[in-house]
Amino acid sequence: MKPVVKVKISIDAAMTLALLLLMAYGLVGEAAHEWLGLGMFALFLLHHLLNRRWIGAVPQGRYTPLRIVQTVLALLILLTMLGSMVSGVIVSRYVFPFQAGFGLTSWAEKLHMLCAYWGFVLMSLHLGMHWNMVLTMARKHLMPFKPRAWGLRLLAYLWAAYGVVAFVRRDVWRYLLLKSHFVFFDYTEPLARFLLDYLAVMSLFVLAGYWLARVLKPKGQ
Numbered sequence: 001m002k003p004v005v006k007v008k009i010s011i012d013a014a015m016t017l018a019l020l021l022l023m024a025y026g027l028v029g030e031a032a033h034e035w036l037g038l039g040m041f042a043l044f045l046l047h048h049l050l051n052r053r054w055i056g057a058v059p060q061g062r063y064t065p066l067r068i069v070q071t072v073l074a075l076l077i078l079l080t081m082l083g084s085m086v087s088g089v090i091v092s093r094y095v096f097p098f099q100a101g102f103g104l105t106s107w108a109e110k111l112h113m114l115c116a117y118w119g120f121v122l123m124s125l126h127l128g129m130h131w132n133m134v135l136t137m138a139r140k141h142l143m144p145f146k147p148r149a150w151g152l153r154l155l156a157y158l159w160a161a162y163g164v165v166a167f168v169r170r171d172v173w174r175y176l177l178l179k180s181h182f183v184f185f186d187y188t189e190p191l192a193r194f195l196l197d198y199l200a201v202m203s204l205f206v207l208a209g210y211w212l213a214r215v216l217k218p219k220g221q
Contacts, residue, residue, distance in 0.1 A: 128209020
């Protein structure tokens with residue numbers, strides 16, 4: 001595996017972990033949440049720097065349905081990331097304590113929550129639409145064994161099914177639609193349990209993105 005590929009994988013893995021921890025801000029603490037957010041933005045910039053060839057090719061070539069969806073998804077993720085950072089600076093109390101919210105704190109808090117949850121869903125879909133690359137790399141390092149493949153496939157679907165339960169139980173749908181302006185946390189809950197639930201929700205949308213890419217993929221490819 002080329003060094004640049006290893007770096008890309010490491011950055012993507014770090015972004016995934018940071019994304020999960022950011023969703024648990026009530027359990028990790030506000031100061032840690034803000035520093036994680038800043039780190040996430042830095043990783044986001046590195047991710048795009050390493051994939052600058054894809055960005056440069058956006059205005060070129062023919063647009064298939066799959067490429068249209070991937071491009072729109074990337075643009076929406078960019079918007080949610082920018083929205084999260086701008087609103088995060090406005091409501092910051094630790095990383096950017098020198099500002100006083102500019103009188104927009106209430107508005108910024110709602111925007112921050114909306115961008116955070118939509119960013120979580122969109123990034124999960126984005127990961128899913130590229131999941132075939134992960135599977136291809138895994139196949140290169142594992143000997144073919146059908147029982148193992150079917151077992152892992154079944155496990156993935158069961159985990160995604162639990163993701164539906166977690167999606168409803170954690171009120172993720174309410175935050176996406178801004179039905180609630182505040183995220184509620186059980187501060188006695190172990191962090192690991194919260195992360196596992198959100199990992200299941202992420203897996204649900206990764207699976208949805210994977211199948212969306214398969215449906216949109218041109219025949220014969």
